[in-house]
Amino acid sequence: xxxxxxxxxxxxxxxxxxxxxxxxxxxxxxxxxxxxxxxxxxxxxxxxxxxxxxxxxxxxxxxxxxxxxxxxxxxxxxxxxxxxxxxxxxxxxxxxxxxxxxxxxxxxxxxxxxxxxxxxxxxxxxxxxxxxxxxxxxxxxxxxxxxxxxxxxxxxxxxxxxxxxxxxxxxxxxxxxxxxxxxxxxxxxxxxxxxxxxxxxxxxxxxxxxxxxxxxxxxxxxxxxxxxxxxxxxxxxxxxxxxxxxxxxxxxxxxxxxxxxxxxxxxxxxxxxxxxxxxxxxxxxxxxxxxxxxxxxxxxxxxxxxxxxxxxxxxxxxxxxxxxxxxxxxxxxxxxxxxxxxxxxxxxxxxxxxxxxxxxxxxxxxxxxxxxxxxxxxxxxxxxxxxxxxxxxxxxxxxxxxxxxxxxxxxxxxxxxxxxxxxxxxxxxxxxxxxxxxxxxxxxxxxxxxxxxxxxxxxxxxxxxxxxxxxxxxxxxxxxxxxxxxxxxxxxxxxxxxxxxxxxxxxxxxxxxxxxxxxxxxxxxxxxxxxxxxxxxxxxxxxxxxxxxxxxxxxxxxxxxxxxxxxxxxxxxxxxxxxxxxxxxxxxxxxxxxxxxxxxxxxxxxxxxxxxxxxxxxxxxxxxxxxxxxxxxxxxxxxxxxxxxxxxxxxxxxxxxxxxxxxxxxxxxxxxxxxxxxxxxxxxxxxxxxxxxxxxxxxxxxxxxxxxxxxxxxxxxxxxxxxxxxxxxxxxxxxxxxxxxxxxxxxxxxxxxxxxxxxxxxx
Amino acid sequence: xxxxxxxxxxxxxxxxxxxxxxxxxxxxxxxxxxxxxxxxxxxxxxxxxxxxxxxxxxxxxxxxxxxxxxxxxxxxxxxxxxxxxxxxxxxxxxxxxxxxxxxxxxxxxxxxxxxxxxxxxxxxxxxxxxxxxxxxxxxxxxxxxxxxxxxxxxxx
Ligand code: FES
Ligand code: FES
Numbered sequence: 081x082x083x084x085x086x087x088x089x090x091x092x093x094x095x096x097x098x099x100x101x102x103x104x105x106x107x108x109x110x111x112x113x114x115x116x117x118x119x120x121x122x123x124x125x126x127x128x129x130x131x132x133x134x135x136x137x138x139x140x141x142x143x144x145x146x147x148x149x150x151x152x153x154x155x156x157x158x159x160x161x162x163x164x165x166x167x168x169x170x171x172x173x174x175x176x177x178x179x180x181x182x183x184x185x186x187x188x189x190x191x192x193x194x195x196x197x198x199x200x201x202x203x204x205x206x207x208x209x210x211x212x213x214x215x216x217x218x219x220x221x222x223x224x225x226x227x228x229x230x231x232x233x234x235x236x237x238x239x240x241x242x243x244x245x246x247x248x249x250x251x252x253x254x255x256x257x258x259x260x261x262x263x264x265x266x267x268x269x270x271x272x273x274x275x276x277x278x279x280x281x282x283x284x285x286x287x288x289x290x291x292x293x294x295x296x297x298x299x300x301x302x303x304x305x306x307x308x309x310x311x312x313x314x315x316x317x318x319x320x321x322x323x324x325x326x327x328x329x330x331x332x333x334x335x336x337x338x339x340x341x342x343x344x345x346x347x348x349x350x351x352x353x354x355x356x357x358x359x360x361x362x363x364x365x366x367x368x369x370x371x372x373x374x375x376x377x378x379x380x381x382x383x384x385x386x387x388x389x390x391x392x393x394x395x396x397x398x399x400x401x402x403x404x405x406x407x408x409x410x411x412x413x414x415x416x417x418x419x420x421x422x423x424x425x426x427x428x429x430x431x432x433x434x435x436x437x438x439x440x441x442x443x444x445x446x447x448x449x450x451x452x453x454x455x456x457x458x459x460x461x462x463x464x465x466x467x468x469x470x471x472x473x474x475x476x477x478x479x480x481x482x483x484x485x486x487x488x489x490x491x492x493x494x495x496x497x498x499x500x501x502x503x504x505x506x507x508x509x510x511x512x513x514x515x516x517x518x519x520x521x522x523x524x525x526x527x528x529x530x531x532x533x534x535x536x537x538x539x540x541x542x543x544x545x546x547x548x549x550x551x552x553x554x555x556x557x558x559x560x561x562x563x564x565x566x567x568x569x570x571x572x573x574x575x576x577x578x579x580x581x582x583x584x585x586x587x588x589x590x591x592x593x594x595x596x597x598x599x600x601x602x603x604x605x606x607x608x609x610x611x612x613x614x615x616x617x618x619x620x621x622x623x624x625x626x627x628x629x630x631x632x633x634x635x636x637x638x639x640x641x642x643x644x645x646x647x648x649x650x651x652x653x654x655x656x657x658x659x660x661x662x663x664x665x666x667x668x669x670x671x672x673x674x675x676x677x678x679x680x681x682x683x684x685x686x687x688x689x690x691x692x693x694x695x696x697x698x699x700x701x702x703x704x705x706x707x708x709x710x711x712x713x714x715x716x717x718x719x720x721x722x723x724x725x726x727x728x729x730x731x732x733x734x735x736x737x738x739x740x741x742x743x744x745x746x747x748x749x750x751x752x753x754x755x756x757x758x759x760x761x762x763x764x765x766x767x768x769x770x771x772x773x774x775x776x777x778x779x780x781x782x783x784x785x786x787x788x789x790x791x792x793x794x795x796x797x798x799x800x801x802x803x804x805x806x807x808x809x810x811x812x813x814x815x816x817x818x819x820x821x822x823x824x825x826x827x828x829x830x831x832x833x834x835x836x837x838x839x840x841x842x843x
Numbered sequence: 844x845x846x847x848x849x850x851x852x853x854x855x856x857x858x859x860x861x862x863x864x865x866x867x868x869x870x871x872x873x874x875x876x877x878x879x880x881x882x883x884x885x886x887x888x889x890x891x892x893x894x895x896x897x898x899x900x901x902x903x904x905x906x907x908x909x910x911x912x913x914x915x916x917x918x919x920x921x922x923x924x925x926x927x928x929x930x931x932x933x934x935x936x937x938x939x940x941x942x943x944x945x946x947x948x949x950x951x952x953x954x955x956x957x958x959x960x961x962x963x964x965x966x967x968x969x970x971x972x973x974x975x976x977x978x979x980x981x982x983x984x985x986x987x988x989x990x991x992x993x994x995x996x997x998x999x
Contacts, residue, residue, distance in 0.1 A: 182940070306937060307937060307939075310933075310937060310942065313939055313945055314917075314926065314930045314942070314945055315877075315918065315920075315921055315922055315923050315930055316875065316917035316946065317876070317923055320876070320879075320943065322880065323876045325874075356860070374863075374871065375867055375870075376859075376860070376864070376867045376871075444977055445943075445977060446881050446941075446943045446975060446976065447879060447889070447941075447943040493941075494941075494943075495941050495943035496940055496977055496978045498977070526883060527881070527883060527884060527886075742937055743937075746937060746940060746980065746983065747940070750978045750979035750980055753979030753980075754977065775882060775884055775886060776884070776886040776887055781977065783972050783973075784967075784968040784969075784971040784984075785968055787979075789982070
């Protein structure tokens with residue numbers, strides 16, 4: 081691959097000079113494709129192709145240019161974020177990527193609104209190190225909240241430019257111009273956006289203050305625009321990462337160690353020597369893989385290859401997990417300490433103490449991780465479903481010994497990931513195998529690879545102590561948690577990739593620090609004195625990383641279960657008890673809204689009469705400063721077996737300005753069901769060597785027979801900033817269910833998952 | 844060895860080992876994208892196709908065993924421009940997030956509705972009990988299937 085180092089900006093500048101300055105936009109892909117198509121990709125997976133595919137999400141076969149970036153335009157410039165093509169259509173360059181949560185549509189709505197265009201005229205290029213700004217990871221529910229203001233300003237600035245150019249072109253004062261459907265009209269004349277923005281009009285700084293539309297005039301933002309990707313997904317024309325094909329591509333599979341930390345003892349390549357289609361057995365230290373012509377051949381070769389491993393029994397006995405957490409040496413951080421908690425606990429009329437546990441859980445994506453790498457001597461192109469194309473690019477560059485500028489990472493949407501699953505690791509597998517054979521290699525993990533080797537949402541433990549006063553108010557609150565970091569993302573370091581840990585010598589890991597375990601550890605209630613202490617664990621038996629809401633799920637389970645225990649100790653209705661300690665109108669509003677939706681009857685728990693049926697509430701505010709959510713769960717408990725039936729989950733949600741109400745509801749419903757599944761069923765099991773949750777039988781999730789009815793009420797604040805909603809509704813569900821079980825039975829279950837055995841033991 | 848299959852109404856003769864699961868033949872040899880690899884174990888339903896009208900997990904069927912039989916994939920139902928009523932019902936209900944499970948949901952529901960045009964909600968839940976969705980779009984999927992059923996009822 082000796083392609084010239086072409087960047088979008090250089091190309092645009094060149095086009096500007098040659099053609100009198102017409103900004104290209106989508107035409108760019110065609111120009112580059114014509115110049116240098118080293119890899120033909122069947123399907124619609126290229127960003128350029130998906131850019132062409134708005135509306136129906138389909139596109140013809142196309143080629144991906146393997147150009148190498150020397151940099152995208154500075155993020156302060158309009159053209160870093162959007163361009164307008166000859167046809168007047170807008171192309172948006174987003175470093176944030178579509179993870180199946182509908183942000184592509186929502187971001188298109190924001191741009192369409194400011195530019196008075198149909199949503200279908202806005203195309204999106206998402207996550208490509210040669211095309212899009214470096215926005216780090218698509219994570220933490222931050223996409224809309226961080227990207228909407230930027231895109232809104234960039235589009236509004238573009239609108240101003242279009243008005244200025246149209247005014248001089250048409251000889252009509254700007255005040256008399258109107259914009260509609262890509263055309264500026266005034267004084268009986270008109271001109272298209274595509275004609276106007278020649279001359280590099282968008283290579284301008286986004287002004288600090290640019291007039292944006294008054295939300296009262298919105299016609300696109302705030303409406304349930306149908307998702308642009310869904311028709312293609314429902315008809316088999318959408319191209320997922322798993323569908324991408326590159327010309328000359330071979331298929332690889334990795335043969336993983338038989339246990340965590342195990343080293344390769346023996347390998348017998350002759351055991352697969354006679355298999356048809358086998359290209360190569362690759363061994364790099366403890367990284368073992370096979371490459372074959374066909375996918376099924378690679379799968380059979382990986383199953384047949386004779387390897388033995390030295391096991392090191394690196395994992396603790398599962399039964400000792402929580403004992404081990406609290407006996408480890410930790411790095412302690414006191415996050416809140418606003419009074420003498422110990423004295424208050426001693427002096428209080430009534431004190432409570434409780435221990436909560438949360439297990440390792442899997443992302444459990446329905447589609448195992450997949451990537452394609454084409455690694456040459458000087459340059460590499462990698463197609464991946466990573467949440468961060470730039471951090472992965474840098475980590476892969478280190479792994480295969482190329483400069484970061486020599487590696488292009490192109491995002492292609494995969495199955496939903498819900499955090500950091502195997503997608504970065506599989507890209508590293510593909511890169512090493514491609515480098516070994518000098519051809520493009522596709523790797524898709526098998527179901528067992530995914531369950532065993534994806535990073536897990538880590539196990540946590542909590543110790544809460546609290547007191548209620550004679551008047552029934554919280555008089556002291558003491559929170560302690562034990563947690564490892566919740567992020568081991570690539571961060572540019574090859575040692576954070578599974579393959580990087582298996583090669584010899586292992587690649588250096590990144591120092592990611594302690595991330596995410598403290599999310600929503602403090603509560604938003606106003607009582608004091610309070611103390612919140614995080615005991616950070618420097619290591620974790622199973623590799624931990626980000627799973628939806630990170631520590632927020634376990635912390636909210638502990639906090640909101642304990643609030644319920646205090647409410648019961650005070651003999652108070654759980655909602656009244658919470659409202660008594662909240663002095664924030666929007667917090668109170670979501671709680672009141674969910675109470676209304678669920679038909680909540682005010683009374684203390686547990687319920688009198690109707691044994692076996694109960695309801696519970698939980699509330700949280702994302703990261704203590706962002707979106708508000710309150711959840712009510714209704715359950716039925718079979719008191720002879722302890723089995724829980726989830727009847728209904730109600731969610732009230734306030735994330736500021738709502739861009740797409742139906743997309744938002746979809747996201748909230750999904751969070752509610754997935755988090756309910758995590759609450760009642762999910763736990764990664766392991767023996768002394770290896771994860772033993774290897775498939776859907778050993779890691780069951782909620783099925784259609786078990787999912788509750790979900791109802792959602794949105795509290796829209798069109799005058800307020802947009803807050804993300806990617807994962808917040810995950811946080812309260814487990815506590816709402818545990819509180820409902822208490823309401824139904826008087827039994828308090830303090831460990832997730834709330835299995836029948838645990839409920840029965842607590843009865 | 845060349846096999847003869849009928850896929851979405853066309854006769855095809857892929858050159859593959861007859862023990863290869865149908866799923867890989869459809870995806871890799873025939874370039875279809877509807878049927879998806881989810882587990883390869885018959886547990887999730889993502890790979891579902893219609894085999895002579897029956898919802899069948901293509902990851903579990905060696906291609907050599909279905910010589911001459913008719914296979915219908917998601918692509919065989921309809922297109923984005925002209926979707927099958929059931930596909931349209933999924934689009935109308937916006938019954939997907941990532942959509943990776945949708946193929947299995949639609950193909951399983953298709954075979955089910957063909958036999959039970961007027962199901963209750965409980966019957967739909969039962970029919971889809973073996974199809975997993977991790978994004979949690981179950982409510983919308985049921986709405987889509989029930990919506991398609993009532994639509995079919997009206998036109999039948
Ligand atoms: S892939 Fe066939 S059932 Fe899961
Ligand atoms: S929509 Fe993602 S798995 Fe069902």
